[in-house]
Amino acid sequence: MSLHCKDPGARIDHGIDWSAYLAGQSVMASAWEVAPVETGGLLVEASAFEAQRTSARLSGGVVGHVYRLTNRVTLSDGQVDERSVTIRVEER
Template identity: 80%
Template sequence: MSLYLKDADSRIDHGVDWSAYLAGQSVVASVWNVVPVEAGGLTIEASAFEAARTSVRVSGGVVGHLYRLTNRVTLSDGQVDERSVTFRVEER
């Protein structure tokens, strides 16, 4: 899991390149979630996916808090996989 810093007032895009893990399959569904869910916390504004890449735009967050952002994908053969990153919100 990777750690990223984010300002509470920024909007940022994050993506996952799944191509190294696909073995001939493609991404057919992608869902993003944030933990913890809290007032003023990290918010998912938009998400998208292509055959081998997923992306999300996040905003907000409480200064000093950590958030786990997880992408869960379903592949064309029915397999399900996920990747997570951690965001720490700081004044930057």
């Protein structure tokens, strides 16, 4: 799991390139989840995906808090996989 920093006022896109993990498959569905869920916490405003890449637009977050952002995908052969990153919210 990798660590990324985000300002609480920033609205940024975070993406995952799945091409190294797909073995000839394509992404058919993508869902994003943030933990923990809290008032004023990190939000996924929007999301999108292509055959080999997924993205989510992130906003908010409480300064000093750390969140786990998880992307769960369904592949063209029915397999399900997920990747997570850690987001730390800091004034920048």
